[in-house]
Amino acid sequence: MSARGPNLFLERETYRRRRLLDAARVLPVLGIALWLVPLLWPATPEEGVPMSVALVYVFGVWAVLILCAFLFGLKVRTRHADDAPAPRPGSGQTR
Amino acid sequence: MDTLSILVSVCLVYVIILFAVAALADQMAAAGKARWLRSPVVYTLSLSIYCTGWTFYGAVGYAARSGLEFVTIYLGPTLVMIGWWWGLRKLVRIGRSQRVTSIADLLASRYGKSNMLAIGVTILAVLAVTPYISLQLQSITLSFSIFAGTDEQAPDNTAFLVAVGLALFAILFGTRNLDANERHYGVVTAVAVEAVVKLIALLAVGIFVVWGLVGGIAPMMERIDASEIGAFEVQGGRWTAITLLSAAALICLPRMFQVMVVENDDERHLRTAAWAFPLYLFLMSLFVVPIAVVGLDLLPVGSNPDLFVVSLPLFAERDGLAMLAFLGGFSSATSMVIVAAMALSIMISNHLIMPLYLTARSGLGVTETGDVRHVVLMARRVSIGAVMALGYVYFDVSGDDAALAAIGLIAFAGIAQILPALVGGLFWRGATRAGALAGLTAGFGLWVYTALLPGIGTAGIIPAAMLADGPLGIGWLRPQALFGVEGLDPIVHSTMWSLSLNTTAFIAVSMLSFPSPLERLQGAQFVNVFDHSVGPRGWTGSPAQAEDLLTMARRILGPDRAQALFHREARRQGVGGNLPEPTPEFLDRLERELSGSIGTATAHAMVVQIVGGETVSVEDLMAVADESAQLVEYSGQLEAKSAELTRTAAQLREANDKLTQISLQKDGFLSQVSHELRTPMTSIRAFSEILRDTRRLSEEDKNRYAGIIHDEAVRLTRLLDDLLDLSVLESGQVSLNMRSATLDGLLDHAVATALAGAAKPIAIDRRRSEEAAQIDTDLDRLSQVFINLIANAQKYCDAPDPWLTIRLRSLGDRLAVDFIDNGAGVPREARALIFEKFARVGGDKAGGAGLGLAICREIMDRLGGEIAYLDGAQGGAFRVLLPAPRAMAAQ
Numbered sequence: 012m013s014a015r016g017p018n019l020f021l022e023r024e025t026y027r028r029r030r031l032l033d034a035a036r037v038l039p040v041l042g043i044a045l046w047l048v049p050l051l052w053p054a055t056p057e058e059g060v061p062m063s064v065a066l067v068y069v070f071g072v073w074a075v076l077i078l079c080a081f082l083f084g085l086k087v088r089t090r091h092a093d094d095a096p097a098p099r100p101g102s103g104q105t106r
Numbered sequence: 107m108d109t110l111s112i113l114v115s116v117c118l119v120y121v122i123i124l125f126a127v128a129a130l131a132d133q134m135a136a137a138g139k140a141r142w143l144r145s146p147v148v149y150t151l152s153l154s155i156y157c158t159g160w161t162f163y164g165a166v167g168y169a170a171r172s173g174l175e176f177v178t179i180y181l182g183p184t185l186v187m188i189g190w191w192w193g194l195r196k197l198v199r200i201g202r203s204q205r206v207t208s209i210a211d212l213l214a215s216r217y218g219k220s221n222m223l224a225i226g227v228t229i230l231a232v233l234a235v236t237p238y239i240s241l242q243l244q245s246i247t248l249s250f251s252i253f254a255g256t257d258e259q260a261p262d263n264t265a266f267l268v269a270v271g272l273a274l275f276a277i278l279f280g281t282r283n284l285d286a287n288e289r290h291y292g293v294v295t296a297v298a299v300e301a302v303v304k305l306i307a308l309l310a311v312g313i314f315v316v317w318g319l320v321g322g323i324a325p326m327m328e329r330i331d332a333s334e335i336g337a338f339e340v341q342g343g344r345w346t347a348i349t350l351l352s353a354a355a356l357i358c359l360p361r362m363f364q365v366m367v368v369e370n371d372d373e374r375h376l377r378t379a380a381w382a383f384p385l386y387l388f389l390m391s392l393f394v395v396p397i398a399v400v401g402l403d404l405l406p407v408g409s410n411p412d413l414f415v416v417s418l419p420l421f422a423e424r425d426g427l428a429m430l431a432f433l434g435g436f437s438s439a440t441s442m443v444i445v446a447a448m449a450l451s452i453m454i455s456n457h458l459i460m461p462l463y464l465t466a467r468s469g470l471g472v473t474e475t476g477d478v479r480h481v482v483l484m485a486r487r488v489s490i491g492a493v494m495a496l497g498y499v500y501f502d503v504s505g506d507d508a509a510l511a512a513i514g515l516i517a518f519a520g521i522a523q524i525l526p527a528l529v530g531g532l533f534w535r536g537a538t539r540a541g542a543l544a545g546l547t548a549g550f551g552l553w554v555y556t557a558l559l560p561g562i563g564t565a566g567i568i569p570a571a572m573l574a575d576g577p578l579g580i581g582w583l584r585p586q587a588l589f590g591v592e593g594l595d596p597i598v599h600s601t602m603w604s605l606s607l608n609t610t611a612f613i614a615v616s617m618l619s620f621p622s623p624l625e626r627l628q629g630a631q632f633v634n635v636f637d638h639s640v641g642p643r644g645w646t647g648s649p650a651q652a653e654d655l656l657t658m659a660r661r662i663l664g665p666d667r668a669q670a671l672f673h674r675e676a677r678r679q680g681v682g683g684n685l686p687e688p689t690p691e692f693l694d695r696l697e698r699e700l701s702g703s704i705g706t707a708t709a710h711a712m713v714v715q716i717v718g719g720e721t722v723s724v725e726d727l728m729a730v731a732d733e734s735a736q737l738v739e740y741s742g743q744l745e746a747k748s749a750e751l752t753r754t755a756a757q758l759r760e761a762n763d764k765l766t767q768i769s770l771q772k773d774g775f776l777s778q779v780s781h782e783l784r785t786p787m788t789s790i791r792a793f794s795e796i797l798r799d800t801r802r803l804s805e806e807d808k809n810r811y812a813g814i815i816h817d818e819a820v821r822l823t824r825l826l827d828d829l830l831d832l833s834v835l836e837s838g839q840v841s842l843n844m845r846s847a848t849l850d851g852l853l854d855h856a857v858a859t860a861l862a863g864a865a866k867p868i869a870i871d872r873r874r875s876e877e878a879a880q881i882d883t884d885l886d887r888l889s890q891v892f893i894n895l896i897a898n899a900q901k902y903c904d905a906p907d908p909w910l911t912i913r914l915r916s917l918g919d920r921l922a923v924d925f926i927d928n929g930a931g932v933p934r935e936a937r938a939l940i941f942e943k944f945a946r947v948g949g950d951k952a953g954g955a956g957l958g959l960a961i962c963r964e965i966m967d968r969l970g971g972e973i974a975y976l977d978g979a980q981g982g983a984f985r986v987l988l989p990a991p992r993a994m995a996a997q
Binding site for chain 1: 173174177181184185186187188189191192327328330331333335336337338340342345346349377378380381384385388392395
């Protein structure tokens with residue numbers, strides 16, 4: 012974020028922001044889809060998926076979702092903070 | 107025995123610490139220096155009351171029995187939390203903007219402030235949550251008993267004492283203040299502390315099991331796969347249904363609603379909780395399967411898997427860890443019970459007791475003496491006691507472990523019946539009260555019939571025969587195989603039927619019924635909460651007595667806050683004193699303020715009682731519409747008036763400008779006149795003085811001077827005559843002497859008069875044959891004009907051989923006489939001025955006062971004709987446009 016410097020194109024920022032919200036909306040849907048996957052696994056005791064694999068899968072999805080939600084929360088916060096107009100570094104125009 | 111006494115003392119110390127924490131937090135909040143109490147971390151931790159004793163102990167037992175299925179209890183809430191942007195954000199915003207006090211209050215408020223709905227939800231919540239509370243009592247009792255080593259160790263006594271203690275805590279810190287917006291900092295902080303304790307406890311046991319007992323992650327995984335729950339086996343129906351139920355429970359459970367919406371300090375805390383709470387759940391369930399597997403392995407067959415969390419450390423002779431685990435379970439159970447009892451008591455007192463109380467006392471009126479605050483707080487305390495007593499009685503009566511274990515999910519299924527009305531209310535403006543009632547009734551009934559009664563059926567509430575064969579032997583009405591749908595898991599069966607029929611009834615009845623105006627207003631406010639957090643509301647102006655309102659508010663909010671509120675409002679309205687006008691806005695605000703203490707429906711009812719006005723009827727809305735139409739009309743009139751005023755002002759300004767100009771002209775005229783009079787007077791005075799004072803004056807000089815004096819006097823007289831003439835003409839007092847004559851005669855007379863006595867008369871060029879036209883006007887005046895023009899030509903024509911052409915022209919139906927000489931004419935720049943008074947061209951050559959042409963113009967104006975300088979002719983040229991014959995005929 013900081014490397015990108017000042018908001019040169021406001022439209023782009025707004026656009027990013029919209030897509031970010033889209034991502035936030037998609038997240039639970041993604042979670043539902045991923046957590047319904049175990050239902051497709053074979054359920055007979057002989058050829059069933061080992062519990063360890065199932066554990067890793069379910070908790071792995073969980074961790075990823077938490078991470079995404081965390082990143083989204085972070086983004087939303089910094090974007091809100093970015094709303095304040097920052098001084099443009101290096102722009103020598105005094106007008 | 108020793109362990110037990112240690113346990114009891116540890117518990118007591120722990121509880122005392124909790125009391126201290128709560129008291130301290132309340133104190134700090136009251137002192138206003140509790141910023142960290144409102145931090146997102148505390149908010150997130152307070153949400154952890156979702157993890158009750160049932161999850162702390164029960165999750166391991168659940169995993170030991172059915173493998174990974176236990177995790178669905180946490181997956182649902184995780185999905186809801188990470189989807190906060192969709193639903194929770196809106197819920198919290200509405201909760202804050204409408205000052206909602208409970209889930210029942212929210213639904214009542216959404217559906218037209220209907221207390222009936224609130225009562226229904228309250229009853230449902232009490233029915234669903236009470237067994238849940240008894241489950242917590244059981245978990246505490248069981249963990250006590252396992253420490254004691256004997257299952258017979260007077261569990262009744264323990265449960266009773268715990269129930270009393272928890273009730274005391276809830277009453278002390280949950281009913282301290284009345285306004286639910288002032289939050290229960292003490293309770294929330296204590297709950298947050300307990301959240302930390304239970305997380306640490308479970309993690310400690312888990313780490314001990316994985317690394318202490320098994321020896322690392324890899325051997326743990328092997329052990330898991332080798333155990334009796336080593337293969338992943340779930341029923342798809344249960345997996346989905348429990349995920350759905352737990353998701354619904356996170357929103358609909360009264361205690362969850364309490365901490366998530368009512369106690370929410372800042373909407374932005376959701377942002378943190380959105381990932382932090384799932385993380386908490388993640389950590390809480392991370393070690394559940396390992397503990398279950400190791401417990402199944404190591405502990406003797408037949409030991410209760412629900413207590414593995416405590417019994418494993420005990421088995422490994424780690425008493426300290428076991429104590430910590432016990433405290434974790436104790437924390438889980440107590441925090442849940444305290445908040446649940448508090449939330450339920452708010453619902454019961456606001457929606458059951460207060461309406462009854464108000465109805466019973468409506469004869470007296472709420473403005474009569476008596477402190478309602480006291481009544482509300484008392485109602486809450488009694489409610490907490492009653493809820494706790496119910497939980498204890500349920501625990502005491504059922505006593506069956508298996509039945510209690512099943513209760514958790516059954517409670518979830520029951521509370522989930524609120525979901526359709528809640529979600530519909532938040533997102534669908536077409537949802538009506540009738541629809542919500544229908545859906546709730548259908549769902550509630552089906553839940554009781556298919557889940558609650560069979561679930562506790564072994565305790566003998568419904569006979570086993572009915573369960574097997576249906577009521578009166580009607581097979582398709584069997585509670586666990588409704589309409590012939592057999593072979594389903596009971597909870598899936600119940601969830602499917604109750605929720606689907608609930609939703610169907612809700613939607614269908616909503617579409618068929620018509621909402622009241624208040625419902626529609628509230629619906630719009632809820633669904634579009636982000637568009638207008640403060641929107642149009644229901645109060646219409648009514649002759650309420652501000653004093654009565656103040657009296658009532660004082661009794662509910664307390665004197666200081668009420669006084670402050672009214673004072674603030676009066677200032678906002680710009681009214682002196684402390685009593686604001688009961689405007690709709692004020693009533694609205696007051697109602698919201700009150701609803702924070704006593705719930706929306708009750709607050710509404712109380713304000714209605716004083717204001718006397720009905721809420722919003724169609725008539726009111728029509729009146730409002732009429733009013734606005736009138737306003738539009740009125741503003742239109744105002745606009746017209748303002749335009750008229752602008753016009754008038756412009757006219758006035760114009761008139762003023764004109765007057766100023768005229769005044770200037772008058773000043774100029776006066777100075778001109780005095781100057782004109784002064785010049786001949788000076789020479790008359792000078793020459794008469796010479797005649798008087800000079801003795802020896804020749805006769806010749808004497809005659810010359812007398813001649814000058816005479817000439818000047820004549821000139822003076824002429825000037826005065828002219829001035830008089832002009833003023834008469836200008837003032838319009840001239841009387842016209844209308845006569846008829848031919849033009850040639852008139853011109854003859856004029857030429858003769860003008861040129862009489864001239865030393866060298868100007869040559870006149872006329873066409874007598876064309877001048878036979880008959881005119882009818884004031885002949886003297888007209889000839890005065892002609893004379894003036896001819897005399898001017900005589901005076902000013904500078905040609906060496908001057909002559910004047912006089913021609914009669916016919917311009918349409920008008921006649922014009924042109925006077926054109928062969929001189930240089932009037933200079934272009936002077937032409938605009940020659941008809942003005944005292945305007946003289948080319949110096950004082952002929953001794954005129956410069957009034958002649960001005961008089962001519964005035965005369966022609968009077969006669970109805972015109973005089974103008976004729977541009978483009980050879981020399982000086984004037985055109986006299988004779989009066990129109992029609993105008994003459996009319997005179």
